[in-house]
Amino acid sequence: MLVLVVDDEPDVVESIRLGFTLQWREVDVLGAADGETALDLIEREHPDVVLLDVGLPDLDGFEVLRRIRAFSDVPVLMLTARDDAMDKVKGLELGADDYVTKPFNHLELMARLRAVLRRMAMPAPVSRAPSFRAIDLEVDFAAQEARLAGQRLELTPTEYKLLYHLVRNAGHVLTHATLLAKVWGREYVDEVDYLRVYVRRLRDKLGDDPERPRYIRTERGLGYRFIAD
Amino acid sequence: MTADASASPLLPTILAVLADGGTADDLDHRLTTLGLEPQPGVVGSALDEAATLGLVRVAASGARGSRFVPTSLGRRVVTTGSIGPEDADRLRELETLRTDLSATIAHELRTPLTAIRTCAGLLLAEDSDPTPEQQRTLVETIERNAERMQRVVGDILDLARFRTGHIALQLRRFDTVAMASDAIASLRPLASSRDVDLDLVTSERSLPVFGDHRRLEQALVNLLSNAVRFSSDGGRVAVTLDRDGGWARLAVRDDGPGIPEADQARLFERFFVGRTDRGAARDGVGLGLPTALAIVQAHGGRIEVDSAPGEGSTFRLVVPVDGPDDTDGSD
Numbered sequence: 001m002l003v004l005v006v007d008d009e010p011d012v013v014e015s016i017r018l019g020f021t022l023q024w025r026e027v028d029v030l031g032a033a034d035g036e037t038a039l040d041l042i043e044r045e046h047p048d049v050v051l052l053d054v055g056l057p058d059l060d061g062f063e064v065l066r067r068i069r070a071f072s073d074v075p076v077l078m079l080t081a082r083d084d085a086m087d088k089v090k091g092l093e094l095g096a097d098d099y100v101t102k103p104f105n106h107l108e109l110m111a112r113l114r115a116v117l118r119r120m121a122m123p124a125p126v127s128r129a130p131s132f133r134a135i136d137l138e139v140d141f142a143a144q145e146a147r148l149a150g151q152r153l154e155l156t157p158t159e160y161k162l163l164y165h166l167v168r169n170a171g172h173v174l175t176h177a178t179l180l181a182k183v184w185g186r187e188y189v190d191e192v193d194y195l196r197v198y199v200r201r202l203r204d205k206l207g208d209d210p211e212r213p214r215y216i217r218t219e220r221g222l223g224y225r226f227i228a229d
Numbered sequence: 230m231t232a233d234a235s236a237s238p239l240l241p242t243i244l245a246v247l248a249d250g251g252t253a254d255d256l257d258h259r260l261t262t263l264g265l266e267p268q269p270g271v272v273g274s275a276l277d278e279a280a281t282l283g284l285v286r287v288a289a290s291g292a293r294g295s296r297f298v299p300t301s302l303g304r305r306v307v308t309t310g311s312i313g314p315e316d317a318d319r320l321r322e323l324e325t326l327r328t329d330l331s332a333t334i335a336h337e338l339r340t341p342l343t344a345i346r347t348c349a350g351l352l353l354a355e356d357s358d359p360t361p362e363q364q365r366t367l368v369e370t371i372e373r374n375a376e377r378m379q380r381v382v383g384d385i386l387d388l389a390r391f392r393t394g395h396i397a398l399q400l401r402r403f404d405t406v407a408m409a410s411d412a413i414a415s416l417r418p419l420a421s422s423r424d425v426d427l428d429l430v431t432s433e434r435s436l437p438v439f440g441d442h443r444r445l446e447q448a449l450v451n452l453l454s455n456a457v458r459f460s461s462d463g464g465r466v467a468v469t470l471d472r473d474g475g476w477a478r479l480a481v482r483d484d485g486p487g488i489p490e491a492d493q494a495r496l497f498e499r500f501f502v503g504r505t506d507r508g509a510a511r512d513g514v515g516l517g518l519p520t521a522l523a524i525v526q527a528h529g530g531r532i533e534v535d536s537a538p539g540e541g542s543t544f545r546l547v548v549p550v551d552g553p554d555d556t557d558g559s560d
Contacts, residue, residue, distance in 0.1 A: 009340050011370050015347040018367065022357035055336050081339040082332055103342035105350040 003113075004030045004047035006038040006064070007079065008057050016051070019106035035059030039067055047074060049113060052096075054080040054087065062094055069095040075116050079104075085193060092197040115185050124157060125164050132167045134227070135214055137206065139167050153205050158183060162198050166216060171228030173219045199224060240284070243275055247285060248299050279303065286526065333516075337381045341374035384516040387447075391523030398441040398527060400552055405436045405445070405477055409468050412449045416457055425460045427453075431470040438477045439552035440528050448524040451517030452481045452532075452544045459485035459542070476530075477550050484541040488534070521546070529553040 003020065005013045013031040020027040030045060032038040035056045042050065050068065054061035065076055078091040081102045088099050097116050100109055127141040136149040146153045146163060155163065161183045165174065174182075177189040184194060199216060202208075208215045217225045246259045256272045276297060279285040284303035348367040351357050359367060406429075413427050420427040438445070449468075456466045460483045469480040522532050530548035 007340075009344070011344040011374055012340060012347075015344045015351075015367075015370055018359075018363060019347055019351055022351055022359055022363070023354065055332075081336040102339040103346050105343075105346040107350060107354075109347075 001026055001049070002028050002030060002045065002047045004032060004038065004041055004045070004050045006032045006035070006050065006056065006061075007053040008033045008055075009053075012053075016106070016109065019110070023106065024110060033057075035061070035064040035067075038064055042068060042072055042074060049116065050074055050076045051100075051109075051113075052076055052078055054078055054082065054091070062090060065091065065094045065096055075120055077112060077116060088193055089197055092194060093201075111187065115187055119158070119185060124160060125168075127164075127168060132170070134167070134170065137167075137215060139163060148206060155202075155205065158198060159202055159205070162195075163202055166224060166226040170226040173223050173225045175223040177223075179223060195224075240275055240279055243272065243279065244284060244299050244303050247297050247303075334381075334385060337516075338378060341377045341381075344374045345371050345378075381516070384520055388516050388520050388523060391520065391527060398444060398553070400439060400441055402437050402439045403442040405438050405479060406431060406433060406470055407435070408442060408446050409449060409470055409479060412446050412453055413468060415450060416453045419454065420457050420466065423457060423460065424463045425457050426465040427457070428465070428467045429470075430467050433470055433472065436470050436472055436477050436550075438548060438550050440548060441524075444524045445528070445546075445548065448521035448546060449479060449481070451521040452546065454517060456481050456483035456485070456542070456544070459483055461485065472550065473547075475549055475551060476547050478545055478547050480543050480545040482541060482543040487538040487540050487542055488536040489538050527553070 005016050007013050010031075010033070013029075013033075017029040017031070020029055030041055030047060032041055035058050038050070038052070041047070052061050052064060052068075056064065059067075061078060061080070065078070068074065068076060075097045076095070077098045077100055078096045079100055079102060080087060080091075083101045091099050097119070098112050100112050124144045126144075129141060131141055132139040137146065138148075139146045141164070144160060146155060146160070162179065165179060165182050176192050176195055180188045180191060180195055183198075184191065188194060199218075203210060203213075203216055206215050210216075210218060213227060215227060217227055219225055242260065243256060246256055256276075260272065276285065280297075285297045285299050348370045351359065352364065352367050409429055409431075413429055416427060453466065453468065460466055464484045466484075467482045469478075469482065471478050525532055525546055525548060528548045529552075530546065533545040533547060534542065535545070536542035
């Protein structure tokens with residue numbers, strides 16, 4: 001597996017490289033000290049995962065992420081020295097897969113990386129029921145896709161997984177922790193920000209107004225409920 | 230903190246006293262004369278607050294304590310007696326710069342801490358089995374990053390002390406030519422690694438100044454270190470010393486990318502609050518320029534800049550040869 005580490009601090013790149021050499025031998029590490037080099041390497045070398053620092057000398061890490069997402073779905077973990085919730089939400093909104101705050105150690109980093117890879121490899125959930133319908137929405141479980149008024153929705157694998165669990169439990173409240181564990185994994189049960197970002201994205205795609213929801217209702221302080229007919 | 234200049238009711242009076250030429254030491258007395266009888270410590274914290282808001286700055290530190298002067302914003306508050314919409318914008322801008330400064334400091338401390346924690350974790354982990362050579366690399370990385378954190382912490386403390394005047398200069402007469410040679414020698418390894426030529430150019434055999442040797446050398450090293458890091462590989466940095474009447478001038482010239490005129494206009498106001506340029510912040514000296522400016526101002530001097538895009542930059546450190554105004558200038 002090839003991991004690209006984008007950080008302008010050579011000691012951070014080298015210590016991460018040494019960490020993989022000693023503890024995860026199947027990983028090869030590429031380093032980039034700025035955003036432009038990172039974008040070049042992603043195009044040329046097709047890394048399996050990108051670890052991307054937010055504070056880079058040329059381009060802001062968020063801008064690099066925006067440009068990566070214009071041409072690649074490679075999993076991206078943002079690395080940042082700022083423990084600001086707004087930063088975390090911004091990264092996730094732009095399509096980051098996870099977020100690790102400095103200072104971290106190699107164990108925390110590797111645990112996050114394993115969780116991201118596990119999520120990528122996790123097959124989409126399947127159901128014996130062929131499909132689900134509510135108002136204009138149809139979720140086709142066999143084809144693993146959703147249509148709104150007959151139009152296919154462009155959903156990322158994570159968005160589809162979230163929608164799947166919501167509609168399979170239509171009429172019931174799913175707590176934040178339950179949804180996070182089902183969609184992201186058990187180590188993410190406290191990451192309510194992740195859930196908020198993805199529910200907002202799903203609502204946008206469904207054209208659903210959170211004030212007067214037709215599909216997804218917020219159960220304040222608890223979780224979310226897909227509205228049953 | 231909010232951008233509210235009326236946070237301390239004493240601020241407008243303190244600003245008026247300072248605008249009249251009063252010193253920090255005079256303030257208690259002057260306020261008492263005005264019938265205000267401040268409690269102990271109140272003037273000090275009001276001054277800290279005024280410095281943080283960008284309303285005053287330290288003009289000089291000497292045997293009689295620090296001398297504060299109102300900034301252009303502070304003077305406007307004195308004249309108008311209030312904060313107008315433009316000033317409120319300026320205060321908000323200062324607040325943003327302070328936020329940027331905290332982000333820079335967070336980055337400067339947490340990045341080396343990440344390298345330290347990762348390397349220490351690898352040395353301690355039972356399932357990793359580093360070779361002796363890898364062990365050495367890990368320990369050296371820990372040592373290098375701990376040193377870097379130490380420098381950053383030192384810079385932050387220095388800057389905070391200078392901004393609020395809580396620092397005493399150790400004044401004596403010393404030779405700035407010898408000081409410049411020492412400063413150049415300390416930057417030689419960094420310059421060699423970038424293949425940058427570092428020269429001292431002066432017609433003076435010696436140029437004595439009454440000042441704080443260690444602090445002024447620190448200011449010069451900070452300017453030199455930026456010049457070397459902003460130079461292209463194979464570039465040249467020259468230090469020139471000369472005397473202009475009662476002033477010693479130490480110029481650091483580089484052939485780096487230069488600074489656009491629009492940025493130069495606000496360069497030092499920004500530096501006063503905190504330079505946030507990430508490029509300059511590398512190696513833990515991102516706070517070096519504001520610190521250099523504070524040191525030079527504490528001596529009653531200034532830093533001048535000549536620069537244009539594509540034509541390099543000259544930072545000129547200008548200090549009075551006989552020391553800050555409120556010292557007698559004798560050895």
